């Protein structure tokens with residue numbers, strides 16, 4: 417089968433198309449013919465060993481010190497189960513899911529207990545592949561980490577990115593009042609996704625917004641507690657997706673603060689992905705595919721993701 421492989425850390429040029437062996441499903445495993453898979457910021461970070469802040473050595477220890485241990489990237493996928501071992505959760509049919517790599521290939525082996533769910537007829541492969549990475553992060557961070565309540569006022573930084581586009585819609589579905597920031601060309605998208613207020617970060621300073629929020633959700637790494645506290649009400653939360661030593665120390669001293677930092681690492685539970693699919697089916701959540709590429713254009717897809725200016729998700733088509 418064809419796969420996009422990388423043998424060294426580096427720029428998009430380390431990626432190439434290669435023939436590798438097609439895996440075979442053992443007991444409980446599912447073989448998915450991949451139709452589309454997102455190229456995410458996690459794929460860029462793994463390819464370039466661009467682990468944020470103090471996580472550099474941790475990332476290399478986990479994923480390969482000198483060169484990557486797993487040569488095939490890709491976590492959020494959509495396709496069809498074409499073969500399954502005995503006792504597999506889904507024996508056949510259209511699916512989507514989120515795995516720790518290897519989805520940028522014609523076929524993907526999904527192990528028991530990995531995150532995979534059935535894909536309803538009305539959800540196309542590209543849209544489905546655009547759902548898990550941003551959707552799971554946004555859902556878990558807003559519902560479980562921030563414990564967002566109806567009527568809460570939320571400021572979402574990086575509102576047009578893969579996590580941000582999902583966060584705007586999920587926060588609205590949870591009954592929050594949403595202000596979102598992106599650059600001028602993406603402000604109409606923020607409004608379409610449901611933001612009551614869409615602001616250009618090149619024209620507006622977070623600290624100078626002159627209003628109060630219950631939550632500042634920073635999906636880009638655009639702000640920090642010192643700035644966010646200027647627009648947070650007492651008891652408000654600053655939740656950054658990217659964090660370093662400073663935020664870790666701040667979170668440890670939360671008890672001393674009127675405005676707190678909450679940190680978390682995203683999870684990948686099938687029941688959460690089911691919830692996102694149900695929201696999509698109910699018309700509450702629209703996957704945003706900013707651009708899709710053929711498999712042979714993987715380098716261009718990675719370059720766009722690394723620019724940090726993609727709209728929603730960037731998707732690779734395996735056909």
Ligand SMILES: NC(=O)c1ccc[n+]([C@@H]2O[C@H](COP(=O)([O-])OP(=O)(O)OC[C@H]3O[C@@H](n4cnc5c(N)ncnc54)[C@H](OP(=O)(O)O)[C@@H]3O)[C@@H](O)[C@H]2O)c1
Pocket residue numbers: 456457458461550553573574575576577578579580597598599600602617635636638656657658680681682683721724725726727
């Ligand atoms: N902690 C965790 O478990 C976790 C989970 C998921 C993701 N993450 C991390 O969270 C980040 C989110 O990734 P993503 O794919 O959603 O989006 P991204 O590509 O990193 O960011 C895109 C968004 O940021 C905006 N942006 C770009 N430059 C900016 C600037 N200088 N100031 C303010 N905003 C700016 C973009 O708007 P314009 O295009 O309009 O400029 C767009 O809305 C990644 O770094 C990822 O590694 C962490």
